[in-house]
Amino acid sequence: MNAVSSTILAVHDHESEAAVPQLSVENLTLRYQTHAALVTATENVSFQVARGERFVLLGPSGCGKSSLLKSVGGFITPSAGRILVKGREVKGPGPDRVMVFQEFDQLMPWKTVLGNVAFPLLTTGKFKSRKQAEEHALATIAKVGLEKFAQSYPHTLSGGMKQRVAIARALAMEPEVLLMDEPFAALDALTRRSMQQELLKLWEELNFTLMFVTHSIEEAVRLGQRIILLSPHPGRIRDEFRTDAAEEAKHLEQRIESLLFTDGAGI
Ligand code: ADP
Numbered sequence: 001m002n003a004v005s006s007t008i009l010a011v012h013d014h015e016s017e018a019a020v021p022q023l024s025v026e027n028l029t030l031r032y033q034t035h036a037a038l039v040t041a042t043e044n045v046s047f048q049v050a051r052g053e054r055f056v057l058l059g060p061s062g063c064g065k066s067s068l069l070k071s072v073g074g075f076i077t078p079s080a081g082r083i084l085v086k087g088r089e090v091k092g093p094g095p096d097r098v099m100v101f102q103e104f105d106q107l108m109p110w111k112t113v114l115g116n117v118a119f120p121l122l123t124t125g126k127f128k129s130r131k132q133a134e135e136h137a138l139a140t141i142a143k144v145g146l147e148k149f150a151q152s153y154p155h156t157l158s159g160g161m162k163q164r165v166a167i168a169r170a171l172a173m174e175p176e177v178l179l180m181d182e183p184f185a186a187l188d189a190l191t192r193r194s195m196q197q198e199l200l201k202l203w204e205e206l207n208f209t210l211m212f213v214t215h216s217i218e219e220a221v222r223l224g225q226r227i228i229l230l231s232p233h234p235g236r237i238r239d240e241f242r243t244d245a246a247e248e249a250k251h252l253e254q255r256i257e258s259l260l261f262t263d264g265a266g267i
């Protein structure tokens with residue numbers, strides 16, 4: 001190989017590295033073997049998420065959203081297809097993918113807010129010293145507006161505050177992808193609305209890569225830059241939308257609704 005062609009190759013290598021998606025789901029099929037049957041949760045699902053993107057999976061209950069998220073988390077092994085994070089195949093759970101759930105009881109009740117946020121920073125070895133871990137945890141707790149509650153225990157907090165702690169705990173880990181499974185679904189409408197705003201504000205500040213699951217069209221349009229709509233039994237990609245296009249939010253909501261409810265095929 002002469003010097004010119006090797007230089008070109010080097011440039012291409014560099015470019016392809018930059019083009020590696022943060023998350024790549026390729027022809028993913030997920031199945032559950034139960035006593036009665038083999039349940040196909042999702043079938044042949046493929047998508048990519050770019051670094052710093054707010055990506056939403058939208059679909060009705062039972063379409064396999066949680067299964068998909070859990071497989072990205074490394075908790076479910078694909079029946080077919082594969083999942084890559086920054087080009088590396090997912091083989092199990094890891095600190096590069098952190099999950100926030102819907103439930104309010106995802107915190108350890110015997111640890112304070114600070115203890116909960118600092119815990120994975122220490123156990124994963126992200127920080128070697130407790131002092132450093134706690135400093136980083138406190139800074140993240142302040143970002144979600146809970147600095148006054150750092151020494152409080154989870155049972156003294158409201159549902160919204162507990163979810164904020166769960167978000168702080170996840171963000172403190174600085175994951176490659178933040179995975180959220182209907183994290184605001186159990187909150188009252190007003191708290192839910194303010195949590196959505198807060199999540200967007202945090203994203204503006206920290207620019208993390210987000211994979212968010214919801215069955216609410218409104219929430220999907222509000223939070224996502226890109227939305228994938230899944231059909232149920234088994235979950236397949238039905239359509240894809242971009243919310244940063246000229247289309248207004250209300251218009252997009254109506255379009256998704258009409259796809260779901262007025263189209264004879266249903267979903
Ligand atoms: P969603 O989060 O969209 O409501 P899920 O991923 O929870 O959907 O479920 C998708 C399908 O897989 C459903 O039919 C559900 O009953 C089935 N399923 C989910 N988890 C299990 C499991 N552990 N064992 C057997 N079937 C399951």
Ligand code: MG
Pocket residue numbers: 065066067
């Ligand atoms: Mg679910």
